Amino acid sequence: MPNSNGANSELFESLRMELRRGCLVLAVLARLKTEQYGYTLRKSLSEAGLEIDEGTLYPLLRRLETQGLLVSTWREQDKRNKRFYRRSPQGELVFTQLLSEWLDINASLDRTLQEAGQA
Amino acid sequence: MSKIFNSQELIDRYVQAVRFWLPASQQPDIPAELSEDLRSQIDEKESEIGRPLSENEVMAILKRCGPPMVVASRYRPQTSLIGPVLFPIYLFVLKLVLLWVLTPLFLVIIGPAMILPASNRFSALLSTFGTFGTALFMSAAVITMVFAILERSQAALKLTEWNKHSLPPLPKNPQPSKTQSVFELVFAVGGFLYLLAIPHYDFLVLGPAAAFLKINPAFMATFYWPVLFLSMLGMAQRILLLVRPMWSWYPAASHLFGTAIGLTVIHYILNFAVQPPGDWHPYVVLVDAASASLQVKKTEAIVNVSILLSMAGTWLGLCIAFVIQTWELLRQIRKGVPQAGDPALLRML
Numbered sequence: 001m002p003n004s005n006g007a008n009s010e011l012f013e014s015l016r017m018e019l020r021r022g023c024l025v026l027a028v029l030a031r032l033k034t035e036q037y038g039y040t041l042r043k044s045l046s047e048a049g050l051e052i053d054e055g056t057l058y059p060l061l062r063r064l065e066t067q068g069l070l071v072s073t074w075r076e077q078d079k080r081n082k083r084f085y086r087r088s089p090q091g092e093l094v095f096t097q098l099l100s101e102w103l104d105i106n107a108s109l110d111r112t113l114q115e116a117g118q119a
Numbered sequence: 120m121s122k123i124f125n126s127q128e129l130i131d132r133y134v135q136a137v138r139f140w141l142p143a144s145q146q147p148d149i150p151a152e153l154s155e156d157l158r159s160q161i162d163e164k165e166s167e168i169g170r171p172l173s174e175n176e177v178m179a180i181l182k183r184c185g186p187p188m189v190v191a192s193r194y195r196p197q198t199s200l201i202g203p204v205l206f207p208i209y210l211f212v213l214k215l216v217l218l219w220v221l222t223p224l225f226l227v228i229i230g231p232a233m234i235l236p237a238s239n240r241f242s243a244l245l246s247t248f249g250t251f252g253t254a255l256f257m258s259a260a261v262i263t264m265v266f267a268i269l270e271r272s273q274a275a276l277k278l279t280e281w282n283k284h285s286l287p288p289l290p291k292n293p294q295p296s297k298t299q300s301v302f303e304l305v306f307a308v309g310g311f312l313y314l315l316a317i318p319h320y321d322f323l324v325l326g327p328a329a330a331f332l333k334i335n336p337a338f339m340a341t342f343y344w345p346v347l348f349l350s351m352l353g354m355a356q357r358i359l360l361l362v363r364p365m366w367s368w369y370p371a372a373s374h375l376f377g378t379a380i381g382l383t384v385i386h387y388i389l390n391f392a393v394q395p396p397g398d399w400h401p402y403v404v405l406v407d408a409a410s411a412s413l414q415v416k417k418t419e420a421i422v423n424v425s426i427l428l429s430m431a432g433t434w435l436g437l438c439i440a441f442v443i444q445t446w447e448l449l450r451q452i453r454k455g456v457p458q459a460g461d462p463a464l465l466r467m468l
Binding site for chain 2: 081082
């Protein structure tokens, strides 16, 4: 049934976005241990298998900066003004905590999936 | 000679459109960053293919980025007029007012009051619909505004704080007790016997005034049987309550039905007094009008006006009861409509 397939794919897309949302924060914080500007950050994430469009990345960077987890500066590079981001001291702390949480969740999920015979 | 395509101009137009939808505090930071990203994408693509991008190719990049309004909206924090905490209460109040208060009010009171006395009933019906629509719209707007204000003062109102005392108690057993049903039946039978005796003994209604007043024979001829029917209906309701206590929907449905019949009868009783308009038909008349003193005539007038006012009061009370009982019944139906195969369905039969 096309309608049911359409609804399923819409549902899958919504759940996929939900699943990715938290992971992206972790990935962005991980990458911004070293200073990067938006375009190179997006490219490096994409090369690592985490596709993220500009409409998602820049608002996320803005939110993380407002929350005090990132700091940014405008600087000229290749004759163009670019905004460079990196983790703030608070970002370092939160990243460590999030990473530990992520590893725990990952391990729990692995165990759960193995027990359920899904892995 | 073909005009050389300027990709920067297209980027600038796109970014300008995004900027329009951004909050003032975030301009021009975000547009500059977005513009830089788009420029980088185009530059990289151009160096990859070794030629400038065409207008269509640049448009494809911008299209993938998304509509300017959507792109700008992603920078805003998620906002809502009425948030998830208040929304269920908002929906409840909205439904309560629009469906269970305004709609019955128009169906039972305002509608008949506007349509029945009108000379052109079709025009009155249209006018009632118009007024009803306006009332619905205005009520919804006011309720939404109040909840939007509440949403913004939620922290001050401490709406999310609760403890065990703020939890509503579990609903009581909707079935009436057997003792209550027996007593109600006894009183209903007593009332029926009282009504049967009235045509023979005026003092049962008028007390000592029966010496000089009597019930208007025209009134008795018109309303005695309908009132007797109401009384019989009341008895039948009580008997059913006793023999079918498992019909949880029944008390609410029978009360509503009884109220509707009562409203109809009282409507005609009220009309009786002023029928045709301007001509006064008393409920009680003098036994001997020719020799009655002024004092007795005054008493007759006072008794008639008192009956008229009490009937009008009863009519108003029944209208309110009708609204409440409709709400009760619908609530019970919504809560207790059993599904096929549900044992509750078997219990109801």
